[in-house]
Amino acid sequence: MDTTTSPPSTTTAAVRARGLTKTYGSGEAAVHALAGVDVDFAAGEFTAIMGPSGSGKSTLMHLLAGLDSATSGQAVLGSTEITGMDDRALTRLRRERIGFVFQSFNLLPMFTAEQNITLPLELAGAKVDREWFDTLTTTLGLADRLTHRPSELSGGQQQRVAVARALIARPDVVFADEPTGNLDSRSGAQVLSFLRRSVRELGRTIIMVTHDPSAAAYADRVVLIADGRIAGDITDPTPESVLAGLDALRSLDDLPAVVR
C-alpha cells in the first residue's frame, strides 16, 4: 500500500465505534438497527461496508458521521468523541472534518458545478485552495464542465462533482452511501477508481457503503454487517472473496429461518 503522502496518524484509527447501538421506536415496535457495534476504520484506508438490505449499514454511517444520534455507545472521530455533541459542534465537525457522497448526488440545482464544489468552503467562510481545486477537478475530469449546472451533467459527472465537493475541504474522513447505486457500471468504475486514487495518492480516508461486490473490490478492506452487528472482515478484497463472504452471511441469515 502506498502511504507516502499519508498524514503521520496513519497508524491510529480515523473513526472508531464502541458498543454503538441504535434503536428506532420502543416497546413492541422497537427496531434494533444497530445492536452494539465495535469497529475501527484506519486512517488513510478505503473501507467498504457491506451487508444485506436492512442490516444497518446506513444507520452505522449516519452515527459515525454525526448525522444522527446514537441510542448508546460511542462514535469517535480521530480523538474527538462525537456522540453527545450538540448541533453547533456537529455542524462544525461536518464542515471541517467530514465529507459526504450521496447515492442520489444531491447537488444544488441552482448552482454551477464549480459553485457546488466550493460550497463547503463557502459555508465555512474559508478560502478556496486553487491548487487543490485544480488537482481535484482535473483528476475527476471535470475541468471543462465547471460552468455547467447539474441538470446539464450526466449522472456520472454529477457524482464526480459530488466527490470533489466531499474532498474540497480536505476532510479527515469521507463517507459515501452507495455512491455508485445510481450509475451505470462504466461511470461507477470511474468514480470508484477516483475514490481509490484519492486514498492512495491524496492520503484521504474513505468509508463507503455498497451492495456491489465489484465496487467493494476497489476498497482496501470490507467490513460485513448483519442484523446490526459486525459479521466479518475481508482485507484486500476481490469480487470473488466479497461474494463468498456475503454468501456466508446469507447462509447465516437463512439459518434461523430454517430453524423456524
Next chain:
Amino acid sequence: MLRLTLAQMRRSLGRLTAAGIAIVISTAFVAATLLAGDAMTRTTYDAVSRSYAQADLVLSQAPMTGKDLAVVGSVPGVEAVHAPLTGWVEVPNGGGITYLEVTTPAQDPRLEGSTVLDGRLPDGPGQIAMPADVVERLGLSLADQVPATQTTYREDPEDPENVVPDTLEDELELVGVLDDTGTALMGGGPAVVDRTDLARWLRFLEPEATTDVHHLVLVAVQDGVPVTEVRESLRTALDGDIAVRTVDEQAAETVAGLTNSAQVFTAIVLGFAAIALLVAALVIANTFQVLVAQRTRTLALLRCVGADRAQLRRSVVTEALLLGVAASVVGTALGTLVVQGVLGILTRMDTDVPVPDGVNLTAVSVLVPVAVGVTMTVLAALAPARAATRVAPLAALRPAEAPRVTHRSGRVRAVLSGLLMVGGFAGLALGVVIGPRVDLMLGLAVGVLGGAASFVGVLLGSVFWVPRLVGRFGRLLSRGGVAATLAAANTVRNPRRTAATSAALLIGVTLVAMMSTGAASTRASLDEALNDEFPVDVEVITANRSAGAPAMPADVLSGIRGTAGIAAVAELTSTVVMVNGTEEIGVDAVDPAAAAEVLRSPEQLAGLDASSVVVPAAVARWSGITTGSEVTMLSDDGTSLTLTAVVTDLAAYSAVVLPEVLEQLDPSAAVTSVWVRLAHLDDVERVVAEIQQLASGADVAVAVQGAAVERAFYQRVINTLLAVVVGLLGVAVVIALIGVANTLSLSVLERRRESATLRAIGLSRRQLRGTLAIEGMLIAGVGAVVGSVLGVAYGWAGAQTVLGEVSSVGLTVPWRDLALVLVVALLAGLLASVVPGRSAARTSPVAALAVE
C-alpha cells in the same frame, strides 16, 4: 375521484390552510362591509320611523293647509292628527352660526316624535328643546338663554335696486335635551319650539303668507280600523299630489333617499374589499399552481391508469370549491363577529354614534360574501386546473421538474405586458397634460385608464422583471455570506412563484404609496393655494372696520404677542378715504418688514413704497383701478394724496400703504387689526382659542379669524381620509404577506432534501434560517420597493391631473410613509420566514441520504 381529491387535500392541508386564511380575511372584509353598511341604514330607518311615534299614516310630498287638515279629520277611522310646523332657526355661536331645523310639539303625546332625554318639551313661547349633539356642540346646559335669529333679505325702501338684510332676534330658554340617536344621516334631528314662536318666525320670513303650511302630517288610526282602509279613504279624499303612506312605507321611502351616502360609503369600502379579493386570488392561484406542480407524479400516474383530462380538472376545481366554501363560511362568520364586536363596544362606550346593538343577518349579507369567496377561489384555481390537465402520463416515469415559463406563452406575455406598460404610462402622461389644460374629467379618465393598464402590464410582466430584480438585489447582498448567496439563488429558481408572491404584495404597497403620495402632493399644493387665498394665519380685528373702527385695546395687543406658539405679529393701523372722488375704501398701513415675516405669500405686498398703494384685486375690480394708474385719496380732514396703484391678489378689502403714508392721511389712525403667523399650524386651535379668550375680556368687540383654521380643517380631512384608506388597503397587504409566508413554506417543503444536503455538508441551523429570512425579505422587499416607486408615480400623476390647474403640484414624496411601508414589508418577510425556517432547521441531515 372525490375520495382521491379529499385524500390529496388532507395531504396538502398545511398549504391549503395558508390559502384559506387569505380567503377568510377577504370574505370577512366583504361581510363586515355589507353588515356595517346595513347597520348604518337600519339605524337611520329606526330613527326615521321613531320620529313618527305611534302614528299609523304619514302624509307628505305636497304642502298641506288647514283645509286639507279638515278633510283628514273628517275621514272615518282617523283618531288623531298632528300637523307640525317646520322651519329653520339660526343660533349664533362664537364667530359662526349654527342652523337648526325646528318643529313644533304634538298635542297628542302618541304622535310626539321627539324623545326627551333631560328636561321637557317647550310648553309655551320663549322655550326650546334641542338634540343632545347640538347642545353639546354649543356648550349649553338646561336653563341657558339661547340666542335665536331669523334673517331674510328685503328690498331696500330707499334704493329698490338693493336688498338689505332684515333680522328678527329672540332669546329662548333651553328647557329640554332630545335624543339624537340615528339622526346622523339626516343631518341631525330637529329642535322643538312652541308653535306660536315658529308661526311668528314663519310669518316674519313670509309676511304675505295667509295660512300655515304643513309639509308633514301624522295620523293615528282608531283601534280596530284597518290602516290600509283609512289610507285608501285618505287617498281618495285628498288631492292626488299628497302622498299617503303607512309609517313603514314612509320610513323606507325616506331612508332610500337619505342613505345614498350610506350606499356610496358601502360601495367605496367594497372597492377596497375587491382589491383584497384580487390579492387573495393571486395567493390562491399561486398555492394551487404549486399543489399541481407537486402532484405532477400523482397526476401522471392517474393518467397512466386511465383518468382523463376532464377528471383531473374536475378534481382540482372540486378542491378549490371545497376550500372556497369552507374558508368563505369561516370568513363570513368572522366578519359578522367583528362587526358584532365593534357594535357591542360602541354601544357600551355610549358614544354619539348611533349604533344598533346587533348585526342584522340577512340572506344577502351571508350569501354574498360566501358566493364571492367561492367564486374567487374557483376562478383563481382555473389556470392551475388547466395545468393539471396538461400533465402527460409519461411524467410519471420522468423525474419531476420545476415548472418553467414556456417560450411561446412567455413571448406573448412579454409582448402584451410591454404594450400595456408603454400604452398605459403614455396614457398616464397624457392625462397629466390634458387634465389641467383641456378638460379635467377627460384627463382623469385617460389617466385612470392609463394607470390601470400600465399596472396590469407591470403585473403581467412580473414573471420577467421580479426574478431579475430579486437576483440583482440578492447579488448585492451575497457579499454578506453564504446564506445570502443561497437565498438569492433560491428566489430565482421558480420565477413564476416568486413573481406572483411579490406581485401580490406589490398591489397593496403600490396603492398605499399612491394614496399617501397623492395626499402629500395634494397637501403641498393645497398649502400653496391657501397661502395665496389666506396669506395670514390668524387675523384679529376690532368689530367692523368701516369708519370709526375702535382701536385694539393695548392689553389684547400685548396678550397676542405673549401667546405661545406665535412666530410673528404685524400690527395694522387703518382709516377710511375717498378714492378718486367716488368710492370710499378702507386703507391699512403695515410695516413692510413685519408684514413680510407674517405673510405666507409676501409677494402680495411686493412693490409697496412711499409713492404707491397696494390694491387688492377684489377692490380693484369694483373701483376700476389698474396697476400703474393714479389713485387720489382724500381723507376726512381734507388731506389729499396721489399714489401709484399696484394691484395684487391680496385677499383683503382694504388698500395697503406704508405707515408714513397713512400718517399723512390720518395722523390719529389707531391699530385696528393684527396679523399673526403661527410657528406650527397644528397649534391653530389652541392659539385661536387663547386669543378669543383674550378678546372676550375686552370692552370692544374683537373678532378672530384666519386661514389657519380652515387649513387645519382641510389637513385633518385629508389625513383622516388617508388613514382610513391606508387602513383598508392594509388588509390587502396583510393577505399578500400571508402569500409570502405560504411561498416560503412551500419552498421549504420542496427543498427538504436540499436543506438536508446543505446541513450534511456543514450549513448550520442558523444559516439555514438566515437563508429563508433573506429569501423572504428579498421577495417582500422587491415588492415593496417597486410598489413604492410605482405608487409615487401614480400618486403624483393623479395629483397633477386633478390639481395641475389650480397650482403647480410639486412632487412631494412621503418619505416617512414609504420608509414605514418598506420596514413593515421587510419585517413581515422576516416574520413570514420564521415558521418555515424552524421547520427547515428541524429537518435532520439524514433525510439527504435517503433516496426518494
